[in-house]
Amino acid sequence: MGQSPSSVRSKGSRRSFRVFVRRSKHNKSSLSHTFSLPPSEEYPELMNVNTATEEQLMTLPGVNRQLAREIVRHRQMIGRYKRVDDLALVSGIGADKLELLRPEICTNTKKQISRASSCTYSLDSFRLPTENKLCSVNSSSVFQLQCVPGLNQEIAANIVDYRNKKGPFKSLDDLIKVRGIDIVRLSTVKPHLSLEPRKCESVQQLVNGNGLLANGWSDQSKDSQSNESKPRTPHKKSSSMPPKFPITLPNGFATAPVNDILDLLSAYSHRPIVEEVFLYERYGTRCCRIASWNLHQLNKDKITNPGVREVVCRTMLEYRITILAIQDVLDEEALKMICDELNAPTLRRVKEYKSMSHSWLYCVLRQTNNLGFIFESSNKHIFMDPLALEQVEEVTGRGIGLLGEALCDVVSDDLTIYPQAFLICEHPIVLVNVYCKVATLSERDSERLREIADAAARCKVQLAFVGEFVRWENVRPLDNCESLLSEDVITTVDSTTTGRTAILSAGAQFNGHTGVVRSGLCHLGIPRGWSWGGPASPHCPVYAELNVPD
Numbered sequence: 001m002g003q004s005p006s007s008v009r010s011k012g013s014r015r016s017f018r019v020f021v022r023r024s025k026h027n028k029s030s031l032s033h034t035f036s037l038p039p040s041e042e043y044p045e046l047m048n049v050n051t052a053t054e055e056q057l058m059t060l061p062g063v064n065r066q067l068a069r070e071i072v073r074h075r076q077m078i079g080r081y082k083r084v085d086d087l088a089l090v091s092g093i094g095a096d097k098l099e100l101l102r103p104e105i106c107t108n109t110k111k112q113i114s115r116a117s118s119c120t121y122s123l124d125s126f127r128l129p130t131e132n133k134l135c136s137v138n139s140s141s142v143f144q145l146q147c148v149p150g151l152n153q154e155i156a157a158n159i160v161d162y163r164n165k166k167g168p169f170k171s172l173d174d175l176i177k178v179r180g181i182d183i184v185r186l187s188t189v190k191p192h193l194s195l196e197p198r199k200c201e202s203v204q205q206l207v208n209g210n211g212l213l214a215n216g217w218s219d220q221s222k223d224s225q226s227n228e229s230k231p232r233t234p235h236k237k238s239s240s241m242p243p244k245f246p247i248t249l250p251n252g253f254a255t256a257p258v259n260d261i262l263d264l265l266s267a268y269s270h271r272p273i274v275e276e277v278f279l280y281e282r283y284g285t286r287c288c289r290i291a292s293w294n295l296h297q298l299n300k301d302k303i304t305n306p307g308v309r310e311v312v313c314r315t316m317l318e319y320r321i322t323i324l325a326i327q328d329v330l331d332e333e334a335l336k337m338i339c340d341e342l343n344a345p346t347l348r349r350v351k352e353y354k355s356m357s358h359s360w361l362y363c364v365l366r367q368t369n370n371l372g373f374i375f376e377s378s379n380k381h382i383f384m385d386p387l388a389l390e391q392v393e394e395v396t397g398r399g400i401g402l403l404g405e406a407l408c409d410v411v412s413d414d415l416t417i418y419p420q421a422f423l424i425c426e427h428p429i430v431l432v433n434v435y436c437k438v439a440t441l442s443e444r445d446s447e448r449l450r451e452i453a454d455a456a457a458r459c460k461v462q463l464a465f466v467g468e469f470v471r472w473e474n475v476r477p478l479d480n481c482e483s484l485l486s487e488d489v490i491t492t493v494d495s496t497t498t499g500r501t502a503i504l505s506a507g508a509q510f511n512g513h514t515g516v517v518r519s520g521l522c523h524l525g526i527p528r529g530w531s532w533g534g535p536a537s538p539h540c541p542v543y544a545e546l547n548v549p550d
Helices: 065-078 084-089 095-104 153-166 172-177 183-192 222-226 258-268 300-304 306-318 332-343 389-396 401-407 443-459
Strands: 007-010 013-016 246-248 255-257 285-298 321-329 360-364 371-376 384-387 415-424 427-436 463-468 501-506 510-516 542-547
Touching: 065 084, 084 095, 172 183, 258 306, 285 300, 285 427, 285 463, 285 501, 300 306, 300 332, 306 321, 306 332, 321 332, 321 427, 321 463, 332 360, 332 371, 371 384, 371 415, 371 427, 384 389, 389 401, 389 415, 389 427, 401 443, 415 443, 427 443, 443 463, 443 501, 501 510, 501 542
Parallel strands: 285 321, 427 463
Antiparallel strands: 007 013, 246 255, 285 542, 321 371, 360 371, 384 415, 415 427, 463 501, 510 542
C-alpha cells in the first residue's frame, strides 16, 4: 500500500493496520490508499497505549526503544492515558509524531475507535493564534528551553549548564558542543532558537521574589520581566495564577497562557480515589487522624511550586488529616503558605475540593525552626485548641511536673523534639514531634525518649511520638511505647530512599487503624532529576486514628 508497516497483537494473531485494509461487507473491491476511515467497529483494532508493552509500542512508526520506555514510564506516572492527545506530554513525542501515531493507537478498545474519534477536545484546544517567537539560548531558563521542539528537559538543562560554565553562546552552531545535541537535533532546533533575548519571554508565574523558578531553576530571563505588560483580563478558567504570559507548550504545540499550562499539568497529574471516605468515626466511636510527614527541606521556594502545594494540601484534605506533624522545615513561612492555601485556596484542584473548613493553623518550634504542626482547629466533627504544657495540668487537674522536666531541652546534634499539647474535644493529648538526624541514636538520646514516655504514664497523660526516626533501629529501643506501624512497613516513595516515619503511642487512645499514603504524591509540575513528575517529598505521610470519646 506504500505505507510503513505497524502491527499489534490481538486475539493471538499479529495484524497490521498499515499492511492491509479490511474489505467492507457491502463492497468487495479494493480501496484506494488515499481513503479515510469512518468510525466503525469493522476496521482493524488499534493498539491500546494503556496496555501495550515496550516491545509492542516499538512496532509503531517512529517509536524506538527509548521512546517506548518513555511512553510506559509516563503511563505509570499518571495512571492511564485518557485521550490519544495525552501522549503529547511524553518526552520525545512532538506534534508531527503524534499525528503519525494517531491512526494506529487508542486508549480504550471497548469503544468505537477511529482517527476521527481520537480528535477530541485536547491540548490542541489551547492553541492561540500568536506570532512565532524564537527562544533565546542565552537568556531562557530550563523551563523555557524545554518547550522548544526537539529539546527535552535534560538537554535544556545541559544547555543552561554549558552556558553558565562557558558563557553566552556566540553562534547557534556552538550548541553542537552541548551534551545530547548532535547534528540532526541541531538542525531541528535551530529554526526555533536565537542568540538575542526576547523581551516578552517570561514565566513570571513560576518565579519568586529571589528570581528563582519555583521548581528551583534559576531564571536567566529576569531582566526581561522588568518590562511592564498591560493589564489583562484573567482567564475565566484559571484563578490560581497572576496575569498570563504566553509561552510555548512542550513537544511542538502552539503557544498558550502559563495559567492553562499549569492547569493542564495539574489535570494530567494523578489524584487517587481514596478507597475509604473517613467520617471521623470508627467502630461507633468518634475519632480523628493524626499524621506525620517529613517534607524534606521544606522552605518558601519549594512550597511556591504549585505542584508541591497542591500535593500537600490535597493529601491532607483527601485523607481528612486533623493534625499533621511536619519534619525538616527550613522556613516557617512555608507552613504559613500551606495554611493560607487551605484557608483561601488559589489552586484549582484545591478549590474544587468540597469539604473544607478554612480553619487551619500552624505552630513551629522557634528554637530550631525545623519542626512544626499544621492542624484544623474546627470542623463539624472535631474542634481543638493548642495548649501550653501548664494548661494540660489545669485541664486534667493532675500534676505533670515530671513530664515537663522530661520534655525540657531535648535537643541535641542527633535528635530534636517538639512537644505540643492539643485539646481535642475537651480531651488533652501531648504530641511529641521527633526528628532524628542519624541512622542510629545514641543510648543517651534513646533513654531521654523513654523517660518522656515513663513520665507521661506516671502523670496519666495521653502522649504520642510522631516523626522521622530514619531507621527502625531508633524505634526498637523505646520498649515502653507501642509502635502503630509494623517494622516491615515502608514509608518512603521508593526503596532507594532511607527513612522511617513512625507513630508511637505512650498511653494515647489510638484505635489501631493506621495507613501510609503512597499515591497522589507526584505532580507533573515538580522536577524529578532531569525530568518532571517528581514527588513532593521522598517520604510518605503516615497516619493513625485517635479515639475522641464523647
